[in-house]
Amino acid sequence: MPGSNDWKETGGKWEDDHTLLSDEQLAxxxxxxxxxxxxxxxxxxxxxxxxxxxxxxxxxxxxKKVEARMKELADGAAKKLGISRRRFLGSSGGMAxxxxxxxxxxxxxxxxxxxxxxxxxxxxxxxxxxxxxVDDQLHxxxxxxxxxxxxxxxxxxxxxxxxxxxxxxxxxxxxDEHGNPWGVWNPALIGLPVTNDMFNIVNFIRSIYFDxxxxxxxxxxxxxxxxxxxxxxxxxPSQDVEDARTGEILTAKQTAAGRDFINKLAGSRRAMAxxxxxxxKGNLDYIQYxxxxxxxxAWKGYNISYAAKVDSGVMRQWRHxxxxxxxxxxxxxxxxxxxxxxxxxxxxxxxxxxxxxxLPPKPENGYPSDMPKALKDWPHLNFLTYHSCxxxxxxxxxxxxxxxxxxxxxxxxxxxxxxxxxxxxxxxLTGHFKNSYAEIGTTFASSVVxxxxxxxxxxxxxxxxxxxxxxxxxxxxxxxxSPQWQIEALxxxxxxxxxxxxxxxxxxxxxxxxxxxxRNSGKLYGLEPRSGAxxxxxxxxFESSITDDLKRLWEMAPYDHIPNLEAKKDDFNxxxxxxxxxxxxxxxTRYGWVRTSL
Numbered sequence: 002m003p004g005s006n007d008w009k010e011t012g013g014k015w016e017d018d019h020t021l022l023s024d025e026q027l028a029x030x031x032x033x034x035x036x037x038x039x040x041x042x043x044x045x046x047x048x049x050x051x052x053x054x055x056x057x058x059x060x061x062x063x064x065k066k067v068e069a070r071m072k073e074l075a076d077g078a079a080k081k082l083g084i085s086r087r088r089f090l091g092s093s094g095g096m097a098x099x100x101x102x103x104x105x106x107x108x109x110x111x112x113x114x115x116x117x118x119x120x121x122x123x124x125x126x127x128x129x130x131x132x133x134x135v136d137d138q139l140h141x142x143x144x145x146x147x148x149x150x151x152x153x154x155x156x157x158x159x160x161x162x163x164x165x166x167x168x169x170x171x172x173x174x175x176x177d178e179h180g181n182p183w184g185v186w187n188p189a190l191i192g193l194p195v196t197n198d199m200f201n202i203v204n205f206i207r208s209i210y211f212d213x214x215x216x217x218x219x220x221x222x223x224x225x226x227x228x229x230x231x232x233x234x235x236x237x238p239s240q241d242v243e244d245a246r247t248g249e250i251l252t253a254k255q256t257a258a259g260r261d262f263i264n265k266l267a268g269s270r271r272a273m274a275x276x277x278x279x280x281x282k283g284n285l286d287y288i289q290y291x292x293x294x295x296x297x298x299a300w301k302g303y304n305i306s307y308a309a310k311v312d313s314g315v316m317r318q319w320r321h322x323x324x325x326x327x328x329x330x331x332x333x334x335x336x337x338x339x340x341x342x343x344x345x346x347x348x349x350x351x352x353x354x355x356x357x358x359x360l361p362p363k364p365e366n367g368y369p370s371d372m373p374k375a376l377k378d379w380p381h382l383n384f385l386t387y388h389s390c391x392x393x394x395x396x397x398x399x400x401x402x403x404x405x406x407x408x409x410x411x412x413x414x415x416x417x418x419x420x421x422x423x424x425x426x427x428x429x430l431t432g433h434f435k436n437s438y439a440e441i442g443t444t445f446a447s448s449v450v451x452x453x454x455x456x457x458x459x460x461x462x463x464x465x466x467x468x469x470x471x472x473x474x475x476x477x478x479x480x481x482x483s484p485q486w487q488i489e490a491l492x493x494x495x496x497x498x499x500x501x502x503x504x505x506x507x508x509x510x511x512x513x514x515x516x517x518x519x520r521n522s523g524k525l526y527g528l529e530p531r532s533g534a535x536x537x538x539x540x541x542x543f544e545s546s547i548t549d550d551l552k553r554l555w556e557m558a559p560y561d562h563i564p565n566l567e568a569k570k571d572d573f574n575x576x577x578x579x580x581x582x583x584x585x586x587x588x589x590t591r592y593g594w595v596r597t598s599l
Contacts, residue, residue, distance in 0.1 A: 061181060062180070063107075063180045064179070064181070066106045067102050070101075070105050070106060071098055071099055074098040074101055074102060074118065075089055075090055075095065075098050078094060078118040078119060081119065082094075082119060089118075094117060094119060094120075095118075097114075097115075097117035097118045098118055100113040100493060101113055101115065101118075107178065107179065107453065108453075108497055109495065109497050109498075110453040110456075110457070110494060110495065110497065111490070111493040111494060111495070112492075112495045113493055127489070127492065128214055128488055132214055132488075132515070132518065132519070133216050133519035133520060133523065133530040134213075134214050134215050134216050134217075134474070134488060134518050134519045135215075135217045135474065135518070135519045135522035135526070135528065136209065136215045136217075136219065136475060136476050136478070137351070137385070137440055137442065137473050137474060137475040137522050138219060138387060138442035138475030139205070139219055139220055139476065139478055139479070140200065140220075140222075140250075140251075140480060141200055141201065141220060141251065141259060141479065142201065142251060143249075143250065143251050143255055150250070150480055152169045153395075153480035153481070154199070154480060154481070154482075155169050156168065156169060156170050156186070156395045156447070157185075157186040157187050157446070157480065158185065158187070158190035158191065158193065158482075159184060159185035159186070159190075159191065160185075161190075161191050161193070163194060164195065167182075167183065168182055168396060170394055170395040170396040171396040171398070175396070176398075177397075177452055178401065178451065178452050178453065178454060181451070184450060184451045185450075186446060186447070186451070186481055186486070187481055187482040187483075187486045188486070189482055189483065189486065190481075200479050200480075202259055202262070202547070203547070204479065205259075206263060208478065208479055208483040209478065209479075209483065209484065210263075210267075210271065212483040213483045213485035213488060214485060215484060215488075216271070216519065217270065217272065217273065217519075217522075217526075217528055218271070218272055218273070219272075219273045219274070219298065219475075220256050220259050220272055220273065220274050220275065221256075221275045221301050221351075222249065222250065222251040222252070222256050222275050222277055222301055223250050223251070223303065223306070224279055224301075224302055224306045225245035225247070225249050225306065225308070226248065226303070226305070226306045237315070238315040238316050238317065239307060239316050240315055240316070241283070241284075242279050242287045242310070245307075245308070245316065249277070252277075253276055253295050253297070254294075254295060256274040256275060256276075256277075256295070257274045257296065257297070258551060259272065259274065260273060260274035260298070262547070262551060273298035273299065273526060274295065274298055275297060275298070275299055275300060275301035276288070276291045276292070276297025276299070276301070277291065277300075277301065277302075278301055278303075278308070278330070278350065278352070279302075279308045279316075280302065280308060280309045280319050280326055280327050280329075280330040281309040281311050281319070281326050281327075281329070281330065282310070282311070283310025283312070284309070285330065285333055288330060288334065289333065289337075292337050292343060292347075293342075296343075297343070297347065298344065298346045298347070298526060299346045299347065299349035299350075299385075299526070300334065300349065300350050301351045301352075301353075302350070302352045302353070303353045304320060304353070304354060304365050304367055305318060305366055305367055306353075309326050309327075311325070311326055319365065320364035320365055320371040321371040321384070322364070322371040322372075322373075322374040323371075328378075331350070331379050331382060334348065334350070335348070335379070335381060335382065338381070345525070345528075346525055346527065348382050348383055349383045349385055349525055350383065350384050350385065351385040351440070352384070353388065354367035354386050354388060354390045354423075354427070355367045355388040355389065355390040355391045355392055355393075355424070355444070356388055356392075356393075356394050356395070356443065358392055358393055358394040358399060360392075367390060369386070369390050369423055369430055369431070370426075372384070372386070372430055372431050373430055373431070373434070376431060376434040376436055379436070382436060383436050383437075383438060383525060384437050384438070385440050385473065385525075386427065386437070386438070386439055387440045388440065388441075388442060388443055388444045389424050389427060389428075389439040389444050389459065389463060390423045390426075390427035390439075391424045391444045392422040392423045392424075393422070395443070395447050396447065397447055397448045397451070399422070400421050400422075400448070400452065400455045400458075400459075401455050403420060403421055404419045404421065404454060404455065404458055407419035407420060415429065416429055417504075417505075418458075418462060418465075419458055419504070421455070421458060421459065424459055424462065424463075425462055427439070428462045428463055428465075428467055429466055431466075431467065432466035435471075437467070437471060438471045438472070438521070438525070439463050439467055439471065439472050440472075440474075440475045441459075441460075441473070441474060441475060441517075442475030442476060442477040443480075445460075445474075445487060445490075446476065446477060446481050446487055449487070449490045449494060450490070454500070456494065457496045457497060457500050457506075458500065458506075460472075460494070460506075460509065461496050461501060461504060461506025461507070462506070464509065464513070465506055465507060469507075469513035469516045469517060470521060472516075472517045472521065473517065473522045473525070474488075474491065474517050474518045474519070476488075492514055495509060496508055496509060
């Protein structure tokens with residue numbers, strides 16, 4: 002008899018399962034929804050689920066401990082509340098039980114207490130409804146970009162990502178802190194297909210504004226790393242900006258059009274747009290063109306990208322402190338700020354640094370040694386360092402090993418704290434500069450679920466050297482699905498006392514978290530820190546608001562720029578109130594195959 006969740010029926014006849022697993026492998030597996038206790042739809046997965054393209058590993062001993070503890074907590078709470086365990090696990094109390102179970106097994110990393118299991122409206126440790134959240138790093142792609150970011154989705158989605166048989170950023174199969182070489186960052190992604198539209202503007206708006214508590218989001222973009230002359234020779238540096246556009250996942254015009262469409266739809270300033278930071282004298286005309294035509298809210302660049310036009314040759318990598326390359330661009334931006342051609346945030350220079358594991362420590366690869374001089378020479382520009390300069394790439398086993406070696410005394414400390422490449426040096430070099438801000442996109446996402454000890458040290462060091470007023474939140478979504486799981490995790494995260502006391506790290510209190518999640522960015526971009534309620538999904542006719550011209554530009558003509566700095570109760574809040582009134586409860590169903598025997 003097919004499982005109750007099995008939908009594969011054609012002409013009244015059940016079809017055979019289509020998998021890449023052999024009969025011998027299938028004999029050791031079963032459907033995830035059959036393996037899981039019908040009364041135990043856990044809010045977070047407690048074992049690896051395969052989509053049938055690879056053999057799932059057995060449930061680890063640590064995962065078994067979390068599952069057993071979760072069941073114990075759920076049974077007790079459900080009995081006390083007089084409801085079924087299944088109904089309890091589908092509530093906010095069930096999510097609290099999951100955090101409690103993880104704390105009991107792994108250590109006290111998440112701020113959660115038992116009252117949350119029994120009081121649906123208990124908000125002591127949950128993100129409050131009035132939370133003001135500015136997501137400083139969000140991504141959407143143009144239609145012709147396809148699904149080139151699927152590897153980033155795979156690292157967050159885990160083993161149910163179609164087309165992947167192992168963690169793309171962990172080739173040596175090294176386990177994380179929980180003994181899992183490929184854990185799931187965002188449980189909401191489990192079992193989802195990989196499609197060409199999963200990073201498009203429609204999915205972006207739904208995931209950011211209605212499935213999360215993001216109040217205002219920055220639509221980011223990427224200066225082309227290498228597109229080859231006119232896109233005909235991939236892997237080669239571009240000749241100029243026009244050439245580079247063949248390799249951009251989102252052009253400056255498309256970025257601005259997305260912002261303007263969202264703001265027109267909402268009736269308030271809910272989105273911001275990055276300008277593309279192509280530096281050097283040969284790119285000054287393009288910087289001015291963006292200012293005059295796209296009105297960027299801030300600038301986004303990459304040292305490691307071939308984005309500097311210096312002479313008649315191809316574009317090259319660059320560094321912050323190069324007086325002949327970066328400084329002319331900084332001067333042009335500063336001039337436009339002085340002339341009020343750029344609004345609040347127009348003086349924000351956001352540059353990707355880090356995520357460069359295995360590369361030599363030089364500024365062109367994201368090493369922070371070029372920061373002090375630029376910070377000193379340009380005090381009226383605010384330098385936002387994306388990813389807080391961590392060298393490790395999406396799977397933080399290197400950072401954990403460095404911390405453990407420092408604690409054991411086999412790796413030298415850096416001025417008294419564990420040396421995490423390159424974040425520790427960045428925090429110490431820039432700590433006393435008031436125009437330096439650390440952004441935690443991907444750095445937080447890649448560590449909080451799988452390497453919480455790394456999260457504790459990174460946040461501890463940033464707090465110690467830079468302070469809570471100069472750290473900003475970014476999720477790097479949509480790569481990792483809706484950012485709500487990161488907002489939830491950051492609001493609950495706490496630095497364990499044993500770590501804070503040993504290394505003299507400040508603790509994160511709720512006021513600090515409000516600063517990091519929104520108020521710091523609010524000051525940078527001239528935003529009012531209020532109206533931070535969560536939003537529900539778009540109404541069914543949402544896509545009809547996108548015009549044919551806008552669709553064409555996205556491969557969609559831009560709407561008029563709306564410099565609305567007011568926060569108000571706009572149409573998105575109305576949509577959300579309708580959604581909440583429906584009383585939707587999660588099912589926590591997982592599909593695919595799980596290992597049941599060796």
